[in-house]
Amino acid sequence: MSFKTVQIGDLFPQILIGGTPSRGNPKYFGGPHVWVSIRDMEGKYLIVDSNEKLSDKGIANSNCKRIQKGSLLFSFKLTVGRVAFAGVDLYTNEAIAAFDPEDANRSKIDLEYLFLILPAIAKADTSINCMGAALLNKEKIAQLEIPLPPIDQQRRIAAQLKAQLAAVDEARQAAQAQISDSKRLIPAILEAAFAETKDGDSIKIGDAAKTVSGTTPSRSRKDYWEPPKYPWVKTGEVVFNPITRTEEYISEKALEDCSLSVLPPGTVLIAMYGQGKTRGQSALLQVAATTNQACIAILPCEAFDPEYLQFWLSHSYEVLRTQSESRGGNQPNLNGEILNQFTVPLTPRKWQETLAQQIKASVEEAERLQSALNQQMNDLELLPARLFAQAFGEN
Secondary structure, three states: OOOOEEEHHHHOOOOEEOOOOOOOOHHHEEEEEEEEOHHHHOOOOEEOOOOEEEOHHHHHOOOOOOEOOOOEEEEOEEOOOOEEEEOOOEEEOOOEEEEOHHHHHHHOOOHHHHHHHHHHHHHOOOEEOOOOOEEOOHHHHHHOEEEOOOHHHHHHHHHHHHHHHHHHHHHHHHHHHHHHHHOOHHHHHHHHHOHHHOOOOEEEHHHHOOEEEOOOOOOOOHHHOOOOOEEEEOHHHOOOOOEOOOOEEEOHHHHHHOOOOOEOOOOEEEEOOOOOOOOOOEEEEOOOEEEOOOEEEEOOOOOOOHHHHHHHHHHOHHHHHHHHHOOOOOOOOOOHHHHHHOEEEOOOHHHHHHHHHHHHHHHHHHHHHHHHHHHHHHHHHHHHHHHHHHHOOOO
16 A cells, blocks of 8 residues: 655654754863764664763854754764654754654654654665765755655554564674674684694795785886786785786786786785785785785795695784784885795695695685675665565555
């Protein structure tokens, strides 16, 4: 069944928007009055307190308006769609709108019903500012259209949706816990696989293999990038997965002028520096390629099976990061000296190959599980919209 739609402004002639007193006057803050920001609304159904409070002077010298207990609060800037009820008379900043319960009674709209449907409707009708953040304004809020069945039916829909959304949220939390658990699987697989090598012989990478680094051809030289011929790896692509292709390619001219080497398949790459978690990540080249200067390459050698070596470096990710941090400086980085001195368990090549295949099979199974759990989470994220459509008779 479909219902007539009405604009929010027709139901609430006074949409109350809050304000912020001048931060330059500390006397405006620290008083007894609850003053709600979007942060205070996170995960809250009923708000009775706030991180910051206003003084009488702060209220008198700002655009803050008293919000009646029982009002519905709605965030509409930057973080669009948080909702909560005022558990006491309070004030808000300018990123929050309030819908008065007396207006709701006169307009025959149940605020619990509005609490449930307003976030979904608002998020579908937001603008984006120059920083890419979602936002509405008072006029657009007033123009939002909502389905308005009779009040008794609103309450039935609200009760049904509330129960369904609670079940979805419970399932989402369970799925998130499973995803978190699954992220520990691969480290656990690697820990178990290399456990028996702890007390055995080891060898420094630099004593067994040659290591090299790359460079970045000048971006101003178009002939270094066209025609593209050789794959060129950046640290952002060194993410533990095998590298079979790259985002960028360099030309034959760049290879000649910039002293770049074409690294053969079976080369293991390590990110020496980069943003966030990049430093210390490794990957196995499965195509011939070149790299930038932020990668160090361990060329194939007799001592190491390439997959075995890369799995060992993945297992040693935190150790590598710790060693680079101990060097001091403003920017912790790995370098050739650290990598060449880093040790790898020295085991027979055939044993390495067998262990690498066992690890690979286990890791692939863990990744399939992670993919299935992520798909389950995606389905759960889409379920509320389907429940709303079902509640209002939409296909």
